[in-house]
Amino acid sequence: MTNNREPRIPSDRPSVTPATAGPGPQITLRSPAELADALPYMLGFHPTDSLVIVAVHGEGGRFGGRLRVGIPAEPAEWDETARQAAECLIRGSERRGGKPDGIVVFLCREPRGEESGREVMNRLRPLAHGVRLACGALDVPVLEVLCLSAGRFWSYVCPDERCCPAEGSRLAAVGTSVMAAAATFAGLQVRGSLAEIEGRLAPLGGAVADEMERALDRAAVDLVPKILDGATREDVGAETLALARSLMRRMTLAPPAEGPRGADDRDDGLLGHDEAAALILGLQDREVRDVAAEWMEDEEAPPALRLWRALARRCVGAYGEHAAAPLTLAGWVSWSTGDEPTARIALGMALRADAEYRFAQLLHHACNEGVDPEGLRQCLREERRRREPRRRRPAAGTRPP
Missing domain, CATH: 3.40.140.10 (Cytidine Deaminase, domain 2)
Structure with missing residues (x-):
């Protein structure tokens, strides 16, 4: 049967x-x-x-x-x-x-x-x-x-x-x-x-969670109408990506911390509630998330992973489903940098937050099937080259300074 x-x-x-x-x-x-x-x-x-x-x-x-x-x-x-x-x-x-x-x-x-x-x-x-x-x-x-x-x-x-x-x-x-x-x-x-790996990605609790949920409420009142409006959506996306890059630089310059717990506490302290709320809501836009996925290798990967983990921890209360975006990005960076066990856990948590989140579904399936992530990395590199303005090339017969 x-x-x-x-x-x-x-x-x-x-x-x-x-x-x-x-x-x-x-x-x-x-x-x-x-x-x-x-x-x-x-x-x-x-x-x-x-x-x-x-x-x-x-x-x-x-x-x-x-x-x-x-x-x-x-x-x-x-x-x-x-x-x-x-x-x-x-x-x-x-x-x-x-x-x-x-x-x-x-x-x-x-x-x-x-x-x-x-x-x-x-x-x-x-x-x-x-x-x-x-x-x-x-x-x-x-x-x-x-x-x-x-x-x-x-x-x-x-x-x-x-x-x-x-x-x-x-x-x-x-x-x-x-x-x-x-x-x-x-x-x-x-x-x-x-439990330890999941704990680094799980939502915060207590008074901090209450404060964070209020920040998310404020950001939703301000940002969501702009995201839904085609005239301002691109501006919100640009602001979201600029804020994310700024916070990645802040994390890169922060002094080292002792152990995973200390590192997460340090990163949580570097991220204000209103900054986190703006980023969490901005990442709900698929195009913004796809650009953020390009920070997957070399010197960009470590601060990006720290930022996505910190944002996942800030998806509290009624905003639990919003964690699918940062969790998927955390899973993608982990997979791209060779940490498949953590990638599977993060992507599984993303699907628990939102079972219909397509990017998490695709990555989870590919990771489980043993697909080489280099194919996706190449696509993202090409998209980045296509989108970013071409750098000025030196005239023929001259040397760059």
């Missing part, structure tokens, strides 16, 4: 990491402990509250595509989430070159309140079973299912108490394993946890 219901994964959009090939150290993972240790290096971050499934190909067990989705809060949604996740990864693997020969599954959730890691593992058992059934229905066996919680891991598959005891096994200390050494050698980074 065909299921025609709208796909429903409540917690976030699925992010698929394509298989990567190329030179580098080859690591053989022989045990559940080694699989558990490898997970953050496969994704580029420590997943939190996540279902992760990984395709395995060939007799040697080469890892292929990886998919991560949030675990729904309601157990009634787990079977549908398992079905969609399995179908997305397996069908995607088929499109990219071959059906997986097996699947490895990870369930990652931290205890809440007085709950223990073992209780988390037992509570998630129906989800583990649902993923095994969903993969089996597509004729792909599940080779291992691990639960990671409270610094320990459990196998739902291995019955051997010597390697997988009932109380769970401790995860290796960060940076101490063979996998960690190999990843460092290969230049792979683990960019913190999913």
